[in-house]
Amino acid sequence: MVRWLPLAPATVLLLLFLAGPIGYCVWIAFTDTQLTGASGSSFVGFDNFRRAFADGDFRNAVLLTLVFTFLSSIVGQNTLGLALAGLMRAASRPVRTVTGALVIASWVLPEIVAAFLLYAFFRREGTLNMILGWLHLPSQNWLFTLPILAVSFANVWRGTAFSMLIYSAALSGIPQEIGEAAAVDGASGPRRLWHVTLPMIRRSIGTNLMLNTLSTLSVFGLIWAMTRGGPGNRSQTLPVFMYDQAFVNSLIGYGTAVALLLLLVGALFSVVYLRLMKVEV
Amino acid sequence: MTARRTRARLAADGALLLVGASFALPLLWLLFASLDSGANLRVRPPKSPTTANFEAVLTDEITFTPMLNSLLLCGGATLLTVVCAVLAAYPLSRHRSRFNRPFLLTVLFTTCLPITAVMVPVYGLFVQVDLIDTTHGTALFLATSQLPFAIWLMKNFMDGVPRVLEEAAWTDGASVPQALWRVVLPLMGPGVGVVTIYTFIMLWGNFFVPFMLLLSPEQLPASVSIFTFFGNHGSVIYGQLAAFSILYSTPVLLLYLLISRRLGGGFALGGAVKG
Numbered sequence: 001m002v003r004w005l006p007l008a009p010a011t012v013l014l015l016l017f018l019a020g021p022i023g024y025c026v027w028i029a030f031t032d033t034q035l036t037g038a039s040g041s042s043f044v045g046f047d048n049f050r051r052a053f054a055d056g057d058f059r060n061a062v063l064l065t066l067v068f069t070f071l072s073s074i075v076g077q078n079t080l081g082l083a084l085a086g087l088m089r090a091a092s093r094p095v096r097t098v099t100g101a102l103v104i105a106s107w108v109l110p111e112i113v114a115a116f117l118l119y120a121f122f123r124r125e126g127t128l129n130m131i132l133g134w135l136h137l138p139s140q141n142w143l144f145t146l147p148i149l150a151v152s153f154a155n156v157w158r159g160t161a162f163s164m165l166i167y168s169a170a171l172s173g174i175p176q177e178i179g180e181a182a183a184v185d186g187a188s189g190p191r192r193l194w195h196v197t198l199p200m201i202r203r204s205i206g207t208n209l210m211l212n213t214l215s216t217l218s219v220f221g222l223i224w225a226m227t228r229g230g231p232g233n234r235s236q237t238l239p240v241f242m243y244d245q246a247f248v249n250s251l252i253g254y255g256t257a258v259a260l261l262l263l264l265v266g267a268l269f270s271v272v273y274l275r276l277m278k279v280e281v
Numbered sequence: 282m283t284a285r286r287t288r289a290r291l292a293a294d295g296a297l298l299l300v301g302a303s304f305a306l307p308l309l310w311l312l313f314a315s316l317d318s319g320a321n322l323r324v325r326p327p328k329s330p331t332t333a334n335f336e337a338v339l340t341d342e343i344t345f346t347p348m349l350n351s352l353l354l355c356g357g358a359t360l361l362t363v364v365c366a367v368l369a370a371y372p373l374s375r376h377r378s379r380f381n382r383p384f385l386l387t388v389l390f391t392t393c394l395p396i397t398a399v400m401v402p403v404y405g406l407f408v409q410v411d412l413i414d415t416t417h418g419t420a421l422f423l424a425t426s427q428l429p430f431a432i433w434l435m436k437n438f439m440d441g442v443p444r445v446l447e448e449a450a451w452t453d454g455a456s457v458p459q460a461l462w463r464v465v466l467p468l469m470g471p472g473v474g475v476v477t478i479y480t481f482i483m484l485w486g487n488f489f490v491p492f493m494l495l496l497s498p499e500q501l502p503a504s505v506s507i508f509t510f511f512g513n514h515g516s517v518i519y520g521q522l523a524a525f526s527i528l529y530s531t532p533v534l535l536l537y538l539l540i541s542r543r544l545g546g547g548f549a550l551g552g553a554v555k556g
Contacts, residue, residue, distance in 0.1 A: 003376060003457075006368035007384075010428055013365060017425035018391065018399070025402040033405075084300060090293035099301035106304050108537045110486035112504050113526045117307035120314075120519070126322040127306055157304065211393075218395030221488035239397045246401045255401050262398040270393035274386065 022263065029257040034250050041253065048257035058258070060233055061241035065217070068152050068237050073216035076156035078209060081163020085171050086197075088164075100164070107161030115225035118154035119143070122226075143227055147235035151223045155216060163208050170204035171197070203277070210273040214266055238262050314523035321519060334524035343509075343521075344528055351502035351529075354416055354491065355484040358423040362480050363473065365424070366431035371461055373432070374439040375447075385436070391429040400493050407494055414496040423490055427480045434479075438472030439465065471543065478540045482533045503529040 029048055033041035052058045084103065088096045106114065121127050122142040129139035142150045174197065182192045198205070220239040223229065229236035229244065236244070238258060246255025306324055314320035315334055317327035338344050373381055403422060404413070412418030442465050450460040466473065488504045495501055498509075507529065510522045 004372050004378075004380075006371050007373070010365040010369035010432060013361075013421070013425045013428060014391070017403070017422050021399045021402040021406055024406055025399065028402055028405060080300070084297070087293045087297050090289050091297050092290055092294055095294045095297050095301075099297040099304075102301050102304040102308065104537075104541070105308060105534065108482065108534055109530050110488070110504055110533065112486075112488045112507055113311075113530050114307075116507075116522065116526060117311055120310055120322040121307050123322045127310060127324045130323045157307065214393050214395065218397035220397050221492075225488075239395075242398070242401060246404075252401065252405060256405075259398040259401050262395055266393065266395040266398065267390075270390050273393060274390060 025256050025260050025263065028253055029260045031253045033253040033256075044253070048254050049261075051254065052257055052261070057233055057236070058241065061236050061238050061258075064148055064235065065237040067148055068155070068219075068223075069213055069216045071149070072152040072155035072159070073212040074209065076152065077159045077163045077212050077216075078205075080156060080160045081208070082167045082205075084160070084164045085167035086193075088168065089171060103164055104161045106157050107159065109158075111158070111221040112225055114158045115154065115222045118150070118157060118222075119226045122150045122153075144231055147227045147231065151226055151235050154222055154226060155219060158222065159212065159215070163212060166204055166208045167201070170201040174200050206276050207273075210269060210276070214269050214273075217262065217266060217269075311523050311526060314519050315527050317520050319520070320523060334518075334520040335528070337518075338521050338525045338528070343506075344503075344525060346499065347501060347503040347506035348529070350416070350500060350506075351485060351504065354420050354423065354502050355481055355487075357417070358420040358427070358484050359477060359481045361420065361424040362427045362431050363477050365428060366435040366476065367461075367466070367473065369432050370435035370439045371465075373436050375444070385433070388429045388432050392433060396426050397489060400489060404493050413494060414500065416495070416500055419491055419494045422494065423484050423487065426487075426490065427483055431476050431480055434476050435472070438469045438476070441472070442468045475540050475543050478536045482536055485533050 028041070030043055030045060031041040032044045032047070084099070088100065091099075109117075123129075124139075124141040124144075128142065132139045140146075178196060178200075179192060182196050187195065218239060219237070220243065223235055223237060223240055224243070227235045229240040233241075239262065242255050242258040242262065244255075245251045245258060249255075310322075310324045313324060313326055316330040316332070317325075318329075318331050318333050320327070320334075373385060407413040407418060407422075412421075446464055446468070447460045450464045451457075455463065486504065491502050492505050495505065498506070503525075507522075507525065510525065511517055
């Protein structure tokens with residue numbers, strides 16, 4: 001028994017500060033706890049959940065979360081990461097080094113700094129509109145007209161490096177001869193990609209999509225610092241909605257119910273991920 | 282063949298440079314604005330570069346106190362994470378038991394959970410147990426949030442150290458803790474280094490946790506204090522904001538350089554690598 005003792009500190013921390021809050025989350029989500037007011041909390045059953053599904057703002061947040069995740073993680077980070085990794089294999093060394101460093105620097109920067117940089121980029125008087133002006137294209141106030149697109153782009157800027165690294169590793173595992181053999185047999189570039197390369201790295205694609213989606217699902221600081229979920233609620237994804245309900249509207253019970261739903265979605269993804277990857281422990 | 286190769290390389294170079302440029306623009310703004318006393322939101326080279334912005338923010342209140350807070354908070358949490366992870370990795374790596382697999386799977390499962398979702402109940406819990414607005418309380422939670430991934434990585438690094446070396450040390454009369462400290466840890470030193478630096482980078486950039494759990498201005502780390510640039514008087518001094526952002530980002534960029542070779546792609550083995 002004593003040889004398992006070293007596990008104790010980690011287990012205690014995980015139980016106290018992770019399992020504890022999750023358990024507490026499950027309880028609070030079924031009560032009407034509020035931040036203000038002397039009244040204690042009482043059990044309300046599934047009221048918070050019923051309320052959520054009937055709440056237009058909640059449905060809006062779910063929809064925006066789906067849009068944000070789809071655009072930035074599945075389309076943006078994933079495709080761009082794969083494209084970058086592929087291009088790098090064909091590119092010359094200095095270009096590869098410089099581009100890689102820039103993409104990775106965007107990833108390593110603290111979340112809040114990234115948020116400010118992209119905020120400056122998308123503002124009416126910012127860099128994007130300056131460039132559009134040079135090209136004689138119409139400028140607009142991106143953070144007002146297309147806030148969810150702006151934060152999605154910000155998440156692509158910040159998160160693509162991860163996919164790039166995963167795909168670079170995966171592609172370097174493919175023997176060069178296989179692609180060349182297919183080329184000799186007359187397969188075009190796109191066909192080689194679709195029939196040879198992609199099937200060979202499908203495990204990496206699975207891993208990458210799963211991890212990207214999970215991390216995008218919990219993005220808060222980036223969106224909050226860029227738009228506060230606004231204007232109105234037009235960039236209010238689930239984490240921002242949860243925060244607003246719990247702390248701006250003081251509805252802790254309701255906010256926690258939303259958090260619980262978010263956790264459930266995350267847990268579902270994690271289980272699928274563990275199954276799919278057949279993790280060996 | 283070679284002509285086609287060259288053309289393919291030029292095309293790839295061109296495409297990469299285009300993507301690289303769009304990634305560079307926001308970074309370039311940061312650099313230019315920090316050296317421009319009249320910076321606005323556009324990328325433009327400063328007319329007369331000046332270090333005035335840096336001088337203006339290098340005060341106790343704006344830079345030194347928040348950075349020190351960050352260092353205490355993240356340093357403390359990192360230390361706790363690494364110590365707990367090394368200890369936990371040892372039995373998981375060295376002893377066979379039917380508990381190993383469930384434990385490790387739970388840990389891996391936890392690395393995937395969206396920690397953001399837990400923040401509301403954590404806040405509630407911290408209010409009840411009086412840990413709210415304390416640096417040590419926040420550090421405890423930060424450490425826990427990185428712990429699953431750290432355990433997972435550490436176990437893999439420890440698996441790489443052959444058992445025979447340890448057994449040899451035991452025969453020479455070393456106790457189990459001595460063997461861990463004198464034989465196993467030095468051999469997996471680079472691995473411990475990677476986990477330590479990686480944990481620190483993740484915590485240094487974390488915004489949501491200290492934003493929720495710390496309230497008093499004099500305790501805030503740099504990730505949260507950066508908001509004081511906004512809203513105080515309605516106008517934002519972008520040059521100073523940029524200068525402060527650079528000061529705040531430099532440590533993690535340097536630390537990342539230190540471990541980037543080992544991080545590569547293989548590092549991504551199943552874990553929420555992004556914070």
